[in-house]
Amino acid sequence: MPKDTRKYKGFSFVQEVGGIREFRLRANDMQVLVMDRGVVPVATLMVTYRVGSRNETVGLTGATHFLEHLMFKGTKRFNKRSGSSVFEVLQRVGAQVNATTWLDRTNYYEQLPSEHLELAATIEADRMRGALLRPADVEAERTVILNEFDRGENEPMRKLYHEVWSAAFAAHPYGNPTIGWRSDIEGVTASDLRGFYDTYYHPNNATVSVIGRVDERKALKIIRKSFGEIPVSKGGFPDCTTLEPAQKGPRSVEVHMPGQVGAVMVAFKSVKALDPDSTALEVLASILGSGKTSRLYRRLVEDGLASGVSAGSASMRDPGLFYVYANSLPGRDLRELEEAILAEVSSIAVTGPTHDEISSAQTRLRAQAAMARDGSFMIAAQLNEAIASGDWRLYPRFLEELDRVTAADVAAVAERTLVTSGRTTGFYVPAQAGGDNGV
């Protein structure tokens, strides 16, 4: 056990990295992260459950997201009927309250004046095991979620994104949209959702992060008082064991929807967040698609092929995708845009980056990381993704890892990742007459 002079009743201190201190609530093995920072008396409390659409099975896609909605429908203690719903109580003190669901996690958060931290903790602890999940609420919320689903169906770029992920992952659940398939949303029952809740919503499958102007001792006392009585889960937490089989050749999908300007997304199978290569992939993405000095900007935007371009690496718990995304210009051939992207991608995979490119990308990413610490919520949100990826320390250690990346590392990861056999290309083809010529 690491040495720490501060002792807090009920907690074991685990470690401190980058100003973030990790504790374990001994009563139920819940992980707690605390960071005291900031100027104004504001804090963010975030609960991250290690369950996402990655944990869903056939027929139950969207269950994680559906459950996230139902978590706002009340408990015996906090409910709309008594005028004490989560939103009514928390928004009254000025809290920004919401929740999100993603591939590897579900998170609930409150950014609020520090003096109300206990209120947030009380509500989150209460609904960790006390959600009512009434069948009537499931029915009422089903239409809300279907409306949310339809809003997504309106957006061609969102459809393109989903289609590429679905084509790239034939076996792994990353191929399913987090909101689920429509028929699954229509068919899921209160009993299904109760089963999901009882399986995954337990303190030993959660991390509570408290970031902001807080006194560590007071914050931990509040956490112990709120969460300390919740029993540890008796069962385990079923994990996704499906491994995506090796891709044996390039794949291609098209989305035909109304519109006038097309887009291309080129994606490659990449590595999981905990892989030693993941930071080098971030550097590669920056060199390819971040800012005016990037290779793809010069090639696509300056040559009049695209109106904008970006590149990114989706770092997930399991291997995700490295992608390039470009918006076309009216009347341009999408194949020509694809070829230009592939030419740049091949070029860096063959020759690797220059030392100057590495140095610029590192400075850019260091600055972006510093800017992304603007406020307690932004820090908690990034920590949330690191927790979901499998190790919260990925967040505070990013700069250290970034400094270690060399041109040889990026060249090697580019050569391994940007390969034809692992490629999936998606085209958004505007379906309106008078628009793009299409593919």
Place this chain on the structure above:
Amino acid sequence: MASKKHSSQGVVELVTDTRVGPCRLIVLPYGEDGVFRVAGSMCAYPDVAAGEDQSLDLVNALLDKGTRYRDQFEVAAILDEIGATRAYHGGVVRTRFSGRALSGAIETLFAVFAEELRAPALDARQVDLLHGRAEARLKQSLQHTAVLAGDALSRHWFDPGHPNYAREVSTDLAIVQDADAETLRTTHAALFGPDEMIVVVVGDVKTRAARRAVKGMFDSWPRARGRPTFVRDGRSTARLAQERIYVHDKPSIDVAIGHRVGIDRLDPDFLPLMIGSFVLGGNFSSRLMQKIRDDMGLTYGIRSGLSGVSVHYDMMWTVNVTLGRDTLDRGVEAVLKQVRKLVSRGITDEELSRAQETMIGSYLVRQDSSARLAQTILTNTERGFPIDQLSAYPRQIGAVTRKQVNQALKKHLRPKAASVVAAGTVADVAA
């Protein structure tokens, strides 16, 4: 150089407000994260009726594409070196700029701002490339049903020339196609200058360093044309009561409901009306969210509020909601019923108290971000408010009474007059 330290609560005590050359420089040393943010603006007053605001947008889009002294890649390399980004945004009154960088690089960032704002290259090749990008951006907006509905609603209530009138995309496309390097240089010469220039710096930076960085950068820059040209007055009845915009393959229908409100930000009815709109549809606890989403399950998202808010011209009250094709009519009627109820019966003491506490608390929460603080200080200053508006705002909200809210609702909200615009895969209706 006149300087005064403002003494008020919280962060206001840290603010310095100084004149440096033609700029009003406001600095808030905040945090120790090794970064700072800049938000600035100056009056431009484009002729909105003539579409000059679109030309201003085009010039803004070219400011980071090279100067008379350096090409865009040289400038980008300088910014990369200091971990900086910057952006320029057009407007109907002011043109704005913003940026951020690692502490210690403030002089370099302001040198780039000054060079790009004062001496952009605006060369023919970049203008050609911009044509394609601007056309793409405008055509992409036609895919977004929320934009289509909101823009159409504005045209029901405002005349061309009013800043809240959203032109048809086809009109903007024609302006883009007509723009060449020469006309954009003329636009730049006419609309860019240090008129009422405000620069806000927030972050891990010393006031003295900020003054040094800004000093001399904007001196001797000729003033812009500098006079408002927009239309302030307008119609009190809508052009259409209902409009349906058919877009193929858009199952979610975006609906915008609302009307013009004949007051500006300085009107004493503004805060009471804002609170009343907030009770109606400001957050998850609001009446519309509770009724239309929670009870009836008709929508994922619904909100109500005042938009196009300015101290120079009047604004709009709107409800925005997404509905299914089958629930469109029922949803719209349910919304209007809630609005009628709000106007006829007003809000309760409990609702007022809850709204005030929410708004005051969330105002503090927003100050947790230096980027938001910089924007808030800039907006307050543009509106002519004193620096201590930062701490005065919660008191102003807290002082509003239920009587004031209910009178403002009765006076300014007219549910019978509201226009309803729906965009998506809907059946067309005759106006």
